[in-house]
Amino acid sequence: MFVLETGFSILITIAAWNAFGSGWGDPDTLGELDWTWLVMLPLNAILAAMAQGFYSWRIWSLTNRRLWLPILIGCVMLTQVMAAFYSGMTIVVRGRSVSQLFALWPEITVWLSGSATCDLLITASLVYILTRRRRTSQYPHTTGLINKLIRFSVETGSVTSVAALVECTLWLSCREWNIHYIFFFILGRLYSNTLMATLNSRVPIFQGASPTAIIVPQSSFWAEPDIERGQSMNLDLIPRTGVNGSHTTDGTAVRDNIVMSDFQSNTDMTVVGSGVAISEK
Known part of the structure; x- marks a missing residue:
């Protein structure tokens, strides 16, 4: 073609x-x-x-x-x-x-x-x-x-x-x-x-996202990044040295939790469902 x-x-x-x-x-x-x-x-x-x-x-x-x-x-x-x-x-x-x-x-x-x-x-x-x-x-x-x-x-x-x-x-x-x-x-x-x-x-x-970006396009012609809805996230902005993944089920909904830890700054970033939470250790 x-x-x-x-x-x-x-x-x-x-x-x-x-x-x-x-x-x-x-x-x-x-x-x-x-x-x-x-x-x-x-x-x-x-x-x-x-x-x-x-x-x-x-x-x-x-x-x-x-x-x-x-x-x-x-x-x-x-x-x-x-x-x-x-x-x-x-x-x-x-x-x-x-x-x-x-x-x-x-x-x-x-x-x-x-x-x-x-x-x-x-x-x-x-x-x-x-x-x-x-x-x-x-x-x-x-x-x-x-x-x-x-x-x-x-x-x-x-x-x-x-x-x-x-x-x-x-x-x-x-x-x-x-x-x-x-x-x-x-x-x-x-x-x-x-x-x-x-x-x-x-x-x-x-086929999964690239190591530096997770993008789920909302259109066949362009991607609509929206970090608040969890649709797009650039991992280059996050200093990461370790990644821990878990999968939990509460009986009514299925949630995928990804914890990214920066052991130098003691900061955890957790992606829960469609939300993003950052916590200090």
Whole structure:
């Protein structure tokens, strides 16, 4: 996906130079599609399919390997990919002009609407599955992790869905102004970046924090540090020489206590649940 996104950026640069660099002053250049467009159209669909395929695999894993829902999502995904490839090949045969692109409005509409529909299906499925898992959980820590995953799913799914819907709307309503090109250039890269944001956000949750910082991100795109709520804590600010961990249960709630001792200043810092307490010995 990184290689394809890099190639997509190179193709956009070449297309921009051909239209506004070497073709400067020639109005006919704006009505022609150079060879880069023939690659960018299916490449957009491939990037979307790679991200949607990953989420389909996640749904398949969370539903105990039940196939009907991933198959439904996969059919919509393949439909939008085939529509994009057909549009690209048709432009090659009929001629690389904007007028030929307008003649393919049914196929391009199927591609854009199919991509948005697939994103909405993935988001709704993940939210539903994770919500059911949250109801069966009896541990506050697990419930908190599931809540974060639900939030990540809504954020990443809404970004790509809204972009695909806006491009489809602009394509159907005012395609003669070519405003939809703005979202065409960013749609495929949105899929790759949202997928990477989803994977990066899971690192501090499932693989543990780094030795110098404990950060539990509240969003798939940024972390919201809040020491008072125990969401983020920078250990570089704490002179530490020893760490003692304990786990206690009072019958109704589960608490994780971490005691960090500085044997030079006789100071203990205890993290209890979501609170922080500092005591002098």
